[in-house]
Amino acid sequence: MATPDFIIDLREKIGTMPLWLSGVTACVHRETDAGTEWLLARRADNGSWTPVTGIIDPGEHPGDAALREVAEAADVVAEIERLVWVDVTDVVTYANGDQTQYINFTFRCRYVSGEPAPADGENTEVGFFPEDALPAVEGRHAAVLAAAIRNKPECGLGPLPS
Incomplete structure (x- = not known):
C-alpha cells in the first residue's frame, strides 16, 4: 500500500x-x-535494505500495525515478541517536498509462516538473511535491527545508538 488515504486528505489541507x-x-x-x-x-524508492516499516493507521495499535505491515509488504505472518525501541526520526523530506517526522515503535517479531515476497509494490525484493551475512543496512534501520538482534530485556528509548 502506498500513502494511506488519511495522509492524502491531510496533505490537501x-x-x-x-x-x-x-x-x-x-x-x-x-x-x-x-x-x-x-x-x-x-x-523500491531508494534501493536500500531495511526491516519492514510502515505507518500506523488512525486508531490502530502499534503492534497490530507492525504485523499488518509484515503481511502486506512481505507476505509473511509473524507474531510480536516484544517492543525493543521507541524513537523519533529526523524530519524526512520526500521528492515531492512533503515533510514528515515519525515517532517510531520497533518490534522484535518471530516468523510464523509464509514465503517472503514483495507483496505490495513498495519493495523490489524481500527475504530472510543469515544473521552473520546480512546485506548492508544503513542509518537508523541498522541501529534498530541491531537492537532487535541484541534482544536486551528492556525497551530502548530515545536516540538510537550508533
Whole structure:
C-alpha cells in the first residue's frame, strides 16, 4: 500500500508542511538449523535494505500495525515478541517536498509462516538473511535491527545508538 488515504486528505489541507506521524518497524527473525535469519526488504524508492516499516493507521495499535505491515509488504505472518525501541526520526523530506517526522515503535517479531515476497509494490525484493551475512543496512534501520538482534530485556528509548 502506498500513502494511506488519511495522509492524502491531510496533505490537501496542509500542503507540504511537516506532518507528525506514528510509524512501526518490524524486525522479524526465524530460527533454522543453520542459525538465526532476519527478514529484510529492498525498498523500491531508494534501493536500500531495511526491516519492514510502515505507518500506523488512525486508531490502530502499534503492534497490530507492525504485523499488518509484515503481511502486506512481505507476505509473511509473524507474531510480536516484544517492543525493543521507541524513537523519533529526523524530519524526512520526500521528492515531492512533503515533510514528515515519525515517532517510531520497533518490534522484535518471530516468523510464523509464509514465503517472503514483495507483496505490495513498495519493495523490489524481500527475504530472510543469515544473521552473520546480512546485506548492508544503513542509518537508523541498522541501529534498530541491531537492537532487535541484541534482544536486551528492556525497551530502548530515545536516540538510537550508533
